Amino acid sequence: MSARIQLPAEARRGEIIEVRVLIQHPMETGYRFNDSGTPIPRNVIHTILCAYNGTEVLRAEISSGIAANPYLQFFMVAESSGELLLTWIDDEGVRGTERQSLIVRE
Amino acid sequence: MKALILIALVFCAVPAAAQRRVIPPSDIKSGFEFLGPDLKKLQQDDFANPGTLWVDRGEKLWRAAAGGDGKSCADCHGDARTSMKGVAVSYPKIDERTGKLMSLEARILQSRVERQKAPPLARESEDLLALSAYITSLSRGLPMEANIDGPARRNFELGEAFFFRRRGQLNLACMHCHDANWGRTLFEERISQGHPNAWPAYRLDWQTMGSLERRLRACLSGVRAEILPYGSPEYTDLALYLSWRARGLPIESPGVRR
Amino acid sequence: MFAGLCSLPSLSRAQSQVSDPAIVAVTKGARLVRERVKLEMPVIAENGNAVPLKVSVTSPMSATDYVKAIHLVSDRNPVRNMASFNLGPYSGRAELSTRVRLAGSQNVTAIAEMSDGSFWMDRTHVQVTLSACLDES
Numbered sequence: 001m002s003a004r005i006q007l008p009a010e011a012r013r014g015e016i017i018e019v020r021v022l023i024q025h026p027m028e029t030g031y032r033f034n035d036s037g038t039p040i041p042r043n044v045i046h047t048i049l050c051a052y053n054g055t056e057v058l059r060a061e062i063s064s065g066i067a068a069n070p071y072l073q074f075f076m077v078a079e080s081s082g083e084l085l086l087t088w089i090d091d092e093g094v095r096g097t098e099r100q101s102l103i104v105r106e
Numbered sequence: 107m108k109a110l111i112l113i114a115l116v117f118c119a120v121p122a123a124a125q126r127r128v129i130p131p132s133d134i135k136s137g138f139e140f141l142g143p144d145l146k147k148l149q150q151d152d153f154a155n156p157g158t159l160w161v162d163r164g165e166k167l168w169r170a171a172a173g174g175d176g177k178s179c180a181d182c183h184g185d186a187r188t189s190m191k192g193v194a195v196s197y198p199k200i201d202e203r204t205g206k207l208m209s210l211e212a213r214i215l216q217s218r219v220e221r222q223k224a225p226p227l228a229r230e231s232e233d234l235l236a237l238s239a240y241i242t243s244l245s246r247g248l249p250m251e252a253n254i255d256g257p258a259r260r261n262f263e264l265g266e267a268f269f270f271r272r273r274g275q276l277n278l279a280c281m282h283c284h285d286a287n288w289g290r291t292l293f294e295e296r297i298s299q300g301h302p303n304a305w306p307a308y309r310l311d312w313q314t315m316g317s318l319e320r321r322l323r324a325c326l327s328g329v330r331a332e333i334l335p336y337g338s339p340e341y342t343d344l345a346l347y348l349s350w351r352a353r354g355l356p357i358e359s360p361g362v363r364r
Numbered sequence: 365m366f367a368g369l370c371s372l373p374s375l376s377r378a379q380s381q382v383s384d385p386a387i388v389a390v391t392k393g394a395r396l397v398r399e400r401v402k403l404e405m406p407v408i409a410e411n412g413n414a415v416p417l418k419v420s421v422t423s424p425m426s427a428t429d430y431v432k433a434i435h436l437v438s439d440r441n442p443v444r445n446m447a448s449f450n451l452g453p454y455s456g457r458a459e460l461s462t463r464v465r466l467a468g469s470q471n472v473t474a475i476a477e478m479s480d481g482s483f484w485m486d487r488t489h490v491q492v493t494l495s496a497c498l499d500e501s
Contacts, residue, residue, distance in 0.1 A: 002166075
C-alpha cells in the first residue's frame, strides 16, 4: 500500500499551511461479494493520525463512509522545521506510515 | 430457437458498412469531455487523482529486483522517464519476436517471465496495474498512434469487425453506443465515444485501478454478452482498432472514469 | 413560499435533529444550531463511491476558542457516522476536505464541536446518480 503527503516546500514561521494526504486502501465495506459469491469481510482504515514533530495535528476516526483510497485535506500552523508523520491503522491491524519534511523559515 | 436464429440473421444480413457512422476526425472527443466537473477536477489533480498511487508504486517496482536473476526493469531499460517515454502511444503492437499482437500488460508479463525469470503477475493485480500505469503515464499528453500496417493489419481487421458486430442479449455492437449515439443520455450518463486514451484508469464503479481489458469486459457485461477470459486475443484486436480510432487523442492515464 | 419557509431553521426542525440517534450520539443531546458551519458537496454526484466534501467552520482557532472536532453524519448509509476529525488551535484554520461514500441520494450533516462545548451544524442534500450500464465483469 502506498500513500502520498503534500506539503508546501517551505513556509514562514506561524503560517497556516495546507496538508493533503492520500492513502491506498480499498476501505472494504463488508457489503460486497467476490466473484464466487462469498462476502468480502469488512476491512476499513479506522484511524488516520498526522503528527508534526511528535505533536498530533489531525486525528481522523473514519468508517466505510469514507471513499476507497482515503483523501484528506486540512490545515496546520507551521511553527518550526520538521517532519509530518502520517499513520493509518485498519481493521486487520495493518499499520502504514509515510513521512514528509517541511522547512520553516523565520 | 429457429425464430431466434432467423431474427439474428435478419439483423446480421444488413451489410455492416451500411450501418456505419464513423465519427469524423474533427468530432473525436476524449472520454474526459463526458465527465462531470467533479471527476474532471479529480483527474486533473496530480496529487489527489487516486490513480497516482498506482503510478507511484509502479515507479518503485521499476527499480525493484525480481525473479531468479535478481534483475529489475531498470537494469535493462534504464531510467523509464527517458526509455519509456512515448512507448504507450503505439500499444497494442506486434511483438517482433513472436509476431503476435500484444497489449502493454502482456508485454510487461513477457519481460517479467522471460527476462526477469520471475513468476507472472496476475491480470488486474496491483503490481501489474502499477507497472502499466507507470509506463503509460510517461506518455501523458502524447497523441495515440497505432500502427495498423504490415502484420498488424489482420488484427486490426478482426478488431474492427468485433466493433461492428452485434452481441449479447441486448444485441448491440460497440458502434451502436459509441459511434451512433455518443453525447446522448443513457439513464443519467452521457455516452462517451469509447476511446482508450485514459487507460489504465481509476474507475469509481470499481473503486480501484483497472486495465482497458477490464473496461472492455464491463462493456460486454453491459450488453449481456459472454465475457471473454482475460488475455483473449479478441480484446487485443479490439484495443488496436480502438487505438487507431482514437489516433491523435492525448494519453491521459491515469484517467478517472465513472 | 413553502420552499422559503422550509429552508428557515425553525424550532421544529431543530427538535427533529436532536431526536436523530446518530446525531444525539455526537451531541449527547446538546442544542444544535444551523450556523457557523458550511458544508459543501455537489448537488448531483456522478457516482456515490467518491463524493467530494468540504467543511469549514467560522472560528478564530485560538488557544481558548477553537473547533475541537468535526463530525460527518449520513442519513442513509448503513454506517451512519462517516467520520470524526479532531482539530485544535494547531490547525490554524477549521476547514477540511475529503471524499465520502453515499449509499443513494440523501442528506449529509456536518457537526462542529467547539472548545466551549457548543455544537453547530450544516446539512446538504446530495442526489446520487447510478451507472447506466450493468457491470458484472
